[in-house]
Amino acid sequence: MSFRTRLFFGILAGVFLPLGALAYGVRQEMERRLTAEYEQRVNSMTEVIETDLLREGATVASRLNGLISDLSSDNRFRLGALQGEPASRRYLLDYAGSAMKLSGLSMLQIQDSAGRILSSGHFRNEFDRSQPQLPALLAKAGGTIALVRTRTPEAPLLALARVDSFRVGGRRFSVVGGVEAGTRVGRLARNGDLSVDLFYPDQPRVPSSHARILREVYLPYVNLLSGSGAALDSVRLVVTQSLGTLQALRRSIDRWLLIAVALTLAAALALAAWLSSQVSRPLRDLARKTSEIDLDRLDQSFETERQDEIGALSRLLGGMTERLRTSSARLREAERRAAVGDLARQVNHDVKNGLAPIRNVLRHFSQVARQEPGGLAAVFEERKGTLESSVEYLETLARNYARLSPTVERAPCNVNALVEQVLRNTSVDGTVLQTNLSQAMPHAIGDSLMIRRVLENLVGNAVDSLAGRPGGGTVAVTTAIAGGVGAEQKVRITVADTGPGMSRKQLDQAFDDFYTTKAEGTGLGLSIVRRLILDLNGSLHVETEPGAGTSFVVELPAVSGGRAG
Template sequence: MKLRLPLTAIRTKMLALFVSLVTLFVLLSGFVWYRLTTSRLEREIASRLLSVAELGRTNFSVDLVDELVRSAREISPAEYGQRYTYRSALNKIENLQASSQAKAIHIFDRHLRILASTDTTLVPGYVYPLLRSYRPELEAVFAGRGQASVRFEDEEGKVYQSAFAPLFGRDPAAADAAAPSSTGDIATEASVIAALGVDLNVAYLDILGEFKRTTVTITLLGIAVAILAGLVFARTLTRPLTDLVASAQRMERGDLGAPVEVRSGDEIGYLGAAMEDMRQGILRRDKHLRTMLAGVAHEIRNPLGGIEVFATLLRDELTEDDERRQHLKKIILEVHHLKTIVNEFLVYARPRQPVPEPFSLNAVVEDLRFLLAGELAEKELDLLMDMGGEELHVYADGDQIKRALLNLTRNAIQASRRGGTVELRARRGGERVRIVVKDHGAGIAPGDLALIFDPFFTTKGSGAGLGLSIVKSIVEENEGEIAVESAPGETTAFSIALPAARGAADRFRSAGAPPGAPLAGHSAAS
């Protein structure tokens, strides 16, 4: 059974968890840091604005304030703008603005009527409605306490922050609703009849904006670093797991050669060691089984040889018309078949290491035609050989490859319908030679495709089921690959790719040997 594991799952989960936790932390701390710093900055700005307002108020005597409030109330704005008192007040706040770098400074009465302003868009004598948004601050100011507003933004994103200081006067008409002041340095009968407001300079806002941008950049950088660190972290932690999965997949493919190497001092390491023990156990059992099988096959092969010899002797002693001769012929045929199976068992049970050498594939393929002539003729089959019109040289164990191709072609013959064609094609592609054995026979059921390379899997009454498992191990031992494609009821094509022997073949040609002859004796080069 093929396991389809989502191999990145744990890594992805770890990464997601790590990154989301760190992101949450970075975002939260960024937010808290931003809020804390801006509120501190806000408080500092407020206190600075307030001290500018308090400083400004000392320039305005009770008489001046009285005069300003009265004339703004009694005469028209146009006339008021011409007054000396107004000019002197404007001069004072302009000087204050220049020394404090405030955005604007205004003085206004309890009706929010502008008495003087450094903002040229505000006409003196007229009410400045925006001041209404500072209601709580103004209530405190007209009660005699200097007050700074909080920072706020309007819909257009413009930021406002101001501070206000009370201005005292004695004008009874202006102070009708005002409570008497308790401030010691002002005459007791004086009350707050106007106020001085200082607006925040945009430069401070720039600092805030820049601070916001810096915080966002640092937060984003923090998240990026978290993702990077998370990747490295998840990779390091899951590497032993990935190695373990790779080992399990190798074992699942039947490749028990490579040891399970997981160096990790935790549970994963323990699992790796357990898997390695398991692998060695399977190898030991496999070896034991093969030895047993080889012993049995060997014991059977010898008497079979004797039976064959004596049956042949007996047959030869009988005359042609003796009907017992036919019986003996059948015995000899069956014994021959048994011997083939026993030989397969032996090859499977005692695999030998390949001895790679450059050899001519064309010569091997010609041998096949000769070896399979009887089986081909019996089913009236045509063997089509197509080597692309050239001599192909392979670097592998020639005898083993011949055995593999023999098995594949024999299977193809067995699967073919009488009178059909078996195709054997080979082509060179880069450093590989690809050989395809194709038949137009029964095909392989999709459910069987994953099983056909397993030892002892057969759908034939008389087969041992060892042919393809031998083919597969031969191809893999010779650094090749094998693949199969089949359309049930139509065709089956086995293709194997083997290392090409270009260098050796070239040397061989230059030595003047005839093409097609085996290249044994030449050293490997591919």
């Protein structure tokens, strides 16, 4: 996980967790308080309804009492009801209508003991109908007020009714009176999210849910319009408080929470990116510079003006590089001294080897001159080859050693031209020389003689590696641009052969002084090449595999903007 990602998640967690906790807390507290308030509201409404029903019941009872008192002493009612006296019958029929209006009732009917309607106020012409079940059912309801569905000529009537009875002339009469209930329920029906609905027995129960709070008030119910006959049942006045407002508040909080989370995410992302740029980029730069340090390249600068941890780390690495540079110089000096010692011993050894035949020949000449002076000329002729061979050896040796201490000159060099020049002077025997030279090549910075020596050695080694191979082989020299741009740009020279290649062991020893696989080699070629390239501030690496040939890749600093032409 990248530093930036960690930073992002860290910031996110640091902001989001408190934010989430705050939103959750607000949500819970709001829900608790509103739910409590709604429940109180529903309870209050339920109490109001129950109180209203009790009051209506008492009012109806009081009015029925008054009517009964009046009826008991009404002679015309008595005549009409008991004796069927014709002149009083019409009075009887109209009595309930007038009495209903006077008493403020919406329903009134007087029935005899058999249930026959003697007079009806809400439906005058319903006289003589037999309806014994209504008084009986209302009495069965416990004398409390009940909801009665009956009819008027024009429409069904829903009334809060109760029954009472009285006696006239020894006969029992029932009087059922009530007040209109439809508009009363309708008035309660809606008040914002609070509603009161009437549910009849055949209507399904409203399930309680998270979306509402329910309370029910039960009321006896008689439906005189039922086709299956009237029966005592009960209706429910259901007080419902919708929690729509609460849910809307919840949704609102959730919405704002989401917006806050989205903003937090965006802010965290931006902050993480910014912090990352402030922290991780310098670290990456330090890592890159550190990765480029080796014993031959200790010129990296870690200077910085930062005063933070990055600045301290940078200065630390700068100090470490400086110490490495000092150590490297000491090491080079030790190496140089060791090399000079080895060389001196080698030169001593080689010179001794070269001088030994000469000394032997000279001893032979001395012996002949002392013993047979006349045969000296013949012996000289005989041993002259040995002398010449030894001298030539020494001369060669001297030349080789002379090459070990070049003077470095740094100037723009046309690498392509040097390659072509070296290849022209190279003698080949069955070997194919190929070139693939980049025309956009910049000039390399260095000493052209040193670069030529590098090329001569590498090409010569490549040609030599093909000697004796059936069918010869191919030596290919390629130039190309490598590295970055500007100061980072390099010139790459690849010398590849199709020779036998090298094993890992051979490769490890290839750059040691005096290591050679050739019968007449000095073993100094690649060693000199490596030294020359290092002196030119270049680099060398080898790609080889037994049986697959060898490629030497040399990279030298290039001149910025220069072209080889």
